[in-house]
Amino acid sequence: MEKQKLYETRRHGTPRFPMECFITRTEGIQHFQFPLHWHRNVEIMQVLRGTTSVTIGNETFSGEEGDIFFINQEELHRVASEDDQLVYRTVIFPLQALTFSESDASQTYLEQLIQGTQRFPVQLTRKKDCDFLYALLYQIQNAAEQKSSGYELMVKALLLQMIAQMFCRHMMIPVQHAPSEKSQRLKEMLQYIRQHYASSLTIAVMAEQFHMSEKYFSRYFRIATGQNFTAYLNTVRIEKAQSLLLETDETVLEIAFACGYENVSYFNRVFRSQTGFSPLQYRSASGA
Numbered sequence: 001m002e003k004q005k006l007y008e009t010r011r012h013g014t015p016r017f018p019m020e021c022f023i024t025r026t027e028g029i030q031h032f033q034f035p036l037h038w039h040r041n042v043e044i045m046q047v048l049r050g051t052t053s054v055t056i057g058n059e060t061f062s063g064e065e066g067d068i069f070f071i072n073q074e075e076l077h078r079v080a081s082e083d084d085q086l087v088y089r090t091v092i093f094p095l096q097a098l099t100f101s102e103s104d105a106s107q108t109y110l111e112q113l114i115q116g117t118q119r120f121p122v123q124l125t126r127k128k129d130c131d132f133l134y135a136l137l138y139q140i141q142n143a144a145e146q147k148s149s150g151y152e153l154m155v156k157a158l159l160l161q162m163i164a165q166m167f168c169r170h171m172m173i174p175v176q177h178a179p180s181e182k183s184q185r186l187k188e189m190l191q192y193i194r195q196h197y198a199s200s201l202t203i204a205v206m207a208e209q210f211h212m213s214e215k216y217f218s219r220y221f222r223i224a225t226g227q228n229f230t231a232y233l234n235t236v237r238i239e240k241a242q243s244l245l246l247e248t249d250e251t252v253l254e255i256a257f258a259c260g261y262e263n264v265s266y267f268n269r270v271f272r273s274q275t276g277f278s279p280l281q282y283r284s285a286s287g288a
Contacts, residue, residue, distance in 0.1 A: 017152045019093040019159070021144040026050070026086040028276040035235040036078040036225045037194075038187055041092045042113075042120065043071040045079070046137050050086035054079055055226060056122055057183065066126035068133055072119045076183060076190075078226070091140055091159075098160055109167055118172045129169070136162045185210070186224050197236045198260045203229050237261065238274045245283045252279045 018041075026032040036055065045054065045068070052063045056077045063069060071077045073095065079088075095114045100107055112118040124130050136158050143154040166172055189210060193201065206229065207217040221229050237259040244255045256267035271279050 018097055019091075019144075019152075019155055021089070021091045021141045021155075023048075023141070024086075024088050024090060026081055026084050029084055029274075030082070030276070031274075032079075032081045032084075032086065033227075033235060033274075034079040035227070035232055035239070036076055036186075036190055038074055038076045038190075039092075040073050041094045042073055043077070044091040044120075044137065045069040045071070046089040046134070048087040048089055050081065050083040050088075052079060052081040052083065052086050052088065054123075059122075060226070061123050063123070066130070066134075068124045068130060068137075070120035070122060070124075073114075073116075076187060080226070089137060089141060091137060093159060098156060098163070109163065113163070113172075116175055119175050120166070121171055121173055124171075132165055133162065136165075189221065190225075193233060193236055197233065197240065198258060201233055201260065233260075234270050235274065238271055241267070241271060241279065242275070242282065245279055246286055255279065 045063075047063045047065055047067045047069075049065055051065075054061050054063050054069050054077065056069065056071055057075055061069070095110060099110050099114075109118075113120075124133070140155055140158050143151045143158070189206070192206070192209060203214050203218055206221075207214045210217065212220065218229060221227075221232070225232055227235070241255050241259045244250055244258060248255075250258070252268070253264050256264045259267070261267035261270075268278055271277070271282070275282055277285060
């Protein structure tokens with residue numbers, strides 16, 4: 001898949017302030033999964049409670065309370081958990097938004113991260129000296145939630161302080177290799193699914209699109225993503241259905257068709273298995 005095809009198109013923050021901080025809770029969800037995807041932002045994930053599994057690139061890591069994960073720009077990643085008490089904080093921001101209009105010596109540190117010659121560490125555990133990060137991430141969340149006058153400046157300053165302290169403590173990782181061809185191909189596949197989820201996507205269609213046999217595609221996709229093709233496609237479709245339920249007045253039948261489901265009963269069944277609610281219950285519980 002072209003790199004563009006697993007690309008997350010959702011906008012984070014606003015055009016004038018493209019940074020975002022939010023809390024995710026898995027209460028009532030037995031098999032939580034945020035599917036494999038990538039974006040051009042840096043993403044920081046702090047586990048506040050429970051346990052999780054985080055895949056970044058070609059590696060999968062176990063996470064527990066206190067662990068912090070850094071997803072560098074353009075890295076494939078996903079989050080999965082069987083723990084219905086999982087709570088984690090996410091901070092997402094583009095490195096370019098932290099740069100200065102007039103370059104000085106401090107800009108060189110940001111440029112190293114933007115150009116990919118330095119990267120954030122993948123995982124920091126409670127055993128590491130992370131107290132300063134816990135404090136900064138909490139302050140970022142607090143500022144983002146309160147949205148007091150000047151909060152944008154506060155969030156930006158805190159992110160710069162975090163990066164500065166990590167450089168001072170030699171926590172950044174030098175990079176000496178380019179992304180693998182396998183990683184690029186997978187990004188193309190995932191982006192293709194996100195662009196065509198509403199159509200009749202099948203293993204046969206995907207195999208033909210990426211010049212593979214159906215058997216090889218199925219095995220390749222399962223090993224690379226940790227899910228079979230149908231499970232991943234359903235995750236993407238239900239994610240879109242959730243947005244439509246909250247943001248439009250379309251009927252469940254219309255949303256099912258818009259998300260690629262020809263059978264509304266099957267759509268209802270998949271939706272409940274992934275969210276713990278029927279589509280109408282989900283819309284009602286969210287106050288939409």
